[in-house]
Amino acid sequence: MSGSLEQMYQQVILDHAKHPHGRGLVEPAAGHLAGESHQVNPTCGDEVTLRVDVRTDDVGPAVVSGVSWEGQGCSISQASVSVMTELVTGREIADVRQLDATFHALMASRGKGLDDDAALDALGDGEAFTGVSQYPARIKCALLGWAALKDSLARSGALADPTGGTDD
Amino acid sequence: MTAADTVRPAEALTASELAAVRADFPLLGRTVRGGKPLVYLDSAATSQKPNVVLEAEVEFYEQRNAAVHRGAHQLAEEATEAFESARAAVASFVGADDGEIVWTPGATAAINLVAYAFSNATAGRGGAAAERFRLEPGDEIVVTEAEHHANLVPWQELCARTGAVLRWFGVGDDGRVDLSDVDSVIGDRTRIVAFGHVSNVTGAVGPVAELVAAARRVGAYTVLDACQSVPHLPVDLPALGVDFAAFSAHKMLGPTGVGVLYARRELLEAMPPVTTGGSMVEVVTMEATTYAPPPQRFEAGTQMVAQAVGMGVAAQWLDELGMARVARHEQELAAELLRITEIPGVRVIGPTDTRDRLAVVSFVVDGVHAHDVSQVLDDRGIAVRVGHHCAQPLHRRFGVAATARASASVYTTVDEITAFREALTGVRAFFGAE
Numbered sequence: 001m002s003g004s005l006e007q008m009y010q011q012v013i014l015d016h017a018k019h020p021h022g023r024g025l026v027e028p029a030a031g032h033l034a035g036e037s038h039q040v041n042p043t044c045g046d047e048v049t050l051r052v053d054v055r056t057d058d059v060g061p062a063v064v065s066g067v068s069w070e071g072q073g074c075s076i077s078q079a080s081v082s083v084m085t086e087l088v089t090g091r092e093i094a095d096v097r098q099l100d101a102t103f104h105a106l107m108a109s110r111g112k113g114l115d116d117d118a119a120l121d122a123l124g125d126g127e128a129f130t131g132v133s134q135y136p137a138r139i140k141c142a143l144l145g146w147a148a149l150k151d152s153l154a155r156s157g158a159l160a161d162p163t164g165g166t167d168d
Numbered sequence: 169m170t171a172a173d174t175v176r177p178a179e180a181l182t183a184s185e186l187a188a189v190r191a192d193f194p195l196l197g198r199t200v201r202g203g204k205p206l207v208y209l210d211s212a213a214t215s216q217k218p219n220v221v222l223e224a225e226v227e228f229y230e231q232r233n234a235a236v237h238r239g240a241h242q243l244a245e246e247a248t249e250a251f252e253s254a255r256a257a258v259a260s261f262v263g264a265d266d267g268e269i270v271w272t273p274g275a276t277a278a279i280n281l282v283a284y285a286f287s288n289a290t291a292g293r294g295g296a297a298a299e300r301f302r303l304e305p306g307d308e309i310v311v312t313e314a315e316h317h318a319n320l321v322p323w324q325e326l327c328a329r330t331g332a333v334l335r336w337f338g339v340g341d342d343g344r345v346d347l348s349d350v351d352s353v354i355g356d357r358t359r360i361v362a363f364g365h366v367s368n369v370t371g372a373v374g375p376v377a378e379l380v381a382a383a384r385r386v387g388a389y390t391v392l393d394a395c396q397s398v399p400h401l402p403v404d405l406p407a408l409g410v411d412f413a414a415f416s417a418h419k420m421l422g423p424t425g426v427g428v429l430y431a432r433r434e435l436l437e438a439m440p441p442v443t444t445g446g447s448m449v450e451v452v453t454m455e456a457t458t459y460a461p462p463p464q465r466f467e468a469g470t471q472m473v474a475q476a477v478g479m480g481v482a483a484q485w486l487d488e489l490g491m492a493r494v495a496r497h498e499q500e501l502a503a504e505l506l507r508i509t510e511i512p513g514v515r516v517i518g519p520t521d522t523r524d525r526l527a528v529v530s531f532v533v534d535g536v537h538a539h540d541v542s543q544v545l546d547d548r549g550i551a552v553r554v555g556h557h558c559a560q561p562l563h564r565r566f567g568v569a570a571t572a573r574a575s576a577s578v579y580t581t582v583d584e585i586t587a588f589r590e591a592l593t594g595v596r597a598f599f600g601a602e
Binding site (some may be wrong): 004009072138 | 201202536537538539540543544547554555556560563569570598599600
């Protein structure tokens with residue numbers, strides 16, 4: 001196998017695909033905002049149903065307290081949802097927006113990665129997807145879970161919450 | 169010619185003939201993914217093009233380009249001659265008359281043309297001649313579960329517009345259309361029976377004769393999706409007895425952007441127009457318009473002349489090689505492709521024997537998603553299709569969201585398929601699925 005294939009299927013991606021985090025839909029906690037989204041990649045039939053649970057209170061900003069999902073698809077899409085679940089759980093909405101923007105920028109980098117080391121570090125295992133960005137047909141796979149997260153947050157109403165930052 | 173000659177099977181392509189064929193396709197000479205030779209096994213999606221087709225398009229633009237069927241200048245005459253000669257070549261390629269061939273932007277457009285002609289007739293267009301195409305609520309249109317979306321969705325839409333009801337034949341575990349309930353599916357209310365000649369997923373040759381006979385018993389029209397057969401088998405559409413057929417140029421070594429609707433002449437004569445505008449009319453007043461005879465009635469607007477010329481040349485190129493020999497060559501390739509069933513964890517969706525099936529093989533690999541399979545193959549320079557191949561119901565029938573598909577054409581070699589099988593053998597280990 002060539003270098004670029006190994007770059008794409010890094011061990012961390014294969015591990016996440018085999019043992020994904022957050023798989024299995026969980027009922028949202030009482031009193032939390034909740035949203036669910038179903039996303040499909042029509043070119044390959046990959047799909048994910050993702051549920052987000054957002055804790056809001058008067059003291060601090062809204063926090064993603066839980067992400068759970070069901071789905072099927074290629075190792076890239078499944079690993080990406082798993083990595084994202086780990087990354088955003090427990091984070092403030094504004095941070096999640098930033099991570100989403102960073103991951104999208106990484107996917108648009110055509111395999112070059114990001115100059116901003118701090119932003120890249122913030123992606124944790126998400127950095128392993130740099131190799132995927134060399135393959136235009138696979139970028140959508142990596143973004144499927146992120147699309148579901150964004151949509152489920154919007155459906156939960158958390159993005160309209162003033163503590164969650166301005167809605168775009 | 170003796171009787172023995174007529175039954176003797178076509179001769180296989182010799183190694184030198186196959187090498188000459190390949191040399192005719194410039195794209196096959198390129199490398200991919202860092203210098204690896206291309207192994208193109210995605211011809212069911214679109215075929216590569218021989219030099220003569222590429223040159224015909226360039227030659228048309230360099231020497232003959234003009235609007236066809238209008239203008240009395242020399243270029244207009246030559247362009248019209250090239251356009252109509254191409255029609256004759258394509259007609260002859262499938263055993264039809266020139267007047268039975270309508271140029272369309274592709275096979276999808278051709279099937280939609282038929283569906284909208286029925287729709288327009290149902291809306292009262294086309295006068296008494298078109299009454300035969302009128303649909304009543306409760307009339308039935310029959311398809312199969314194996315259809316490409318292009319031969320399914322237009323019929324769903326026609327049903328939605330007219331109140332007709334869609335019915336279908338299921339597919340058996342072997343990937344073949346199941347006709348065991350033919351007499352209950354095709355009945356007195358059946359008006360149209362639409363089906364594929366060869367499945368773009370399973371490679372199975374459909375039961376054309378049985379479906380044509382069943383449709384005739386009840387006076388229903390037949391529509392054949394011939395996209396996957398015409399490039400690979402000798403096909404005589406009138407002999408098959410279908411009323412309508414569609415196929416595209418780009419799968420049969422021709423250009424994109426052009427395809428064909430075949431219809432029996434008397435049907436074309438009776439059909440109301442679908443796309444209307446310039447070039448398809450006789451007399452236009454501010455109040456009303458009369459329409460040209462077919463095929464021009466169905467060719468509104470400036471046509472894709474260079475592509476049509478290219479399609480004619482592609483048909484001639486295949487004709488010169490001989491479709492029986494093409495079929496013989498591809499039969500060997502089908503057998504080679506089916507040897508992937510020897511690889512542990514690989515399962516073919518469709519017939520696993522070579523009887524009545526072509527060199528289009530869709531498969532799943534246990535524990536590895538089709539997308540990941542194709543990525544590993546791509547890394548070796550091997551191009552296969554991945555996804556549902558525009559046949560979601562068929563994939564749902566087999567409980568899979570996606571398959572990988574390897575498909576061959578006249579220029580494919582046994583060595584290429586060997587390379588494909590070798591690469592496929594390593595896929596499960598790469599993903600730790602063993």
